[in-house]
Amino acid sequence: MEINISSPRSPYLVFTSAGRWANIEQWITKDRQWDLFLCNYGKQRHPQAAHADYYCDRQGGKFPNLYHAWQENPELFRQYDAVLVLDDDVMFPDRNIHTLFNYLKKYQLWCLQPAFSPAGKISHRLTGVRSLRKLTYTNFVEVCAPLIRTDKLDAFFQVYDPKLVGWGVDLWLMHFLQYPKNKVAVIHDVVCINPEDEIKGGSREIERLQCQQKRIECWNTIKREHNIPDQPLMEYGTVWQLPTPMNIWRALVIFFERKYLRHWGKNSRRARAGLA
DSSP: OEEOOSSOSSSEEEEEEEOTTOOHHHHOOTTOOSEEEEEEOSSSOOTTGGGOSEEEEOOSOHHHHHHHHHHHOHHHHHTSSEEEEOOTTOBOOHHHHHHHHHHHHHTTOSEEEEEEOTTSOOOSGGGBOOTTEEEEEESOOOTTSOEEEHHHHHHHTTTOOTTOOSTTHHHHHHHHHTOOSSSEEEEEEEEEBOOOGGGGTTSOHHHHHSOHHHHHHHHHHHHHHHTOOOOOOOEEEEEEOOOOHHHHHHHHHHHHIIIIIHHHHHHHHHHHTTOO
């Protein structure tokens, strides 16, 4: 592992397992207030490695790669208050990343995620951005972009099995945290885009590592081994924004994005499949 800083510049770390579709350069500004750990799963040195404060090469999934790095150097991670475990292709400007860390501290959360824009993928209704909300307390954050307090992630890694590559990691983490009603949240005031597969050649990088059926089978095995029951995704409460002109304008923008971007996206995918 390469270490390119003498000491942390902030109490916050972003970890990503990066490949050819990485959007890391969009995250970076000269005055960023968080450190970056880049684990490259490609066969050649990552072209955006120069941005990394910590760098390593290791093929594998995001959470297994984070687990491996943590096992090798746990004290490095324990220097930080929280870790944002971010998919490398997520479109997420630096100012939004910094704001996300602020929410963790202000609301004394254990785990959170940014809301997803309708300009990209939204896999679960409660993770999509909604109008006039600051945050919504939930029993779920998606594995795509969880921000986790370091002590909670450290404790989770005492039981985590790296054979679980992606599918179910988020559900296992929530079960481990015992579904607290005011410590896990989706931050609607901070939005990112999880790009559609079509703009990445129509396939997901994780499929090259392990097919979806295999990932589901692995999760079912983990559930049996650890007695993890199925749990419906739930919302427990919302912190609302004030109805200022700016927030009302943003609410209108979100409404039209949800109405037309999602509609366009569905029709576009159907057309490509020859169904429209």
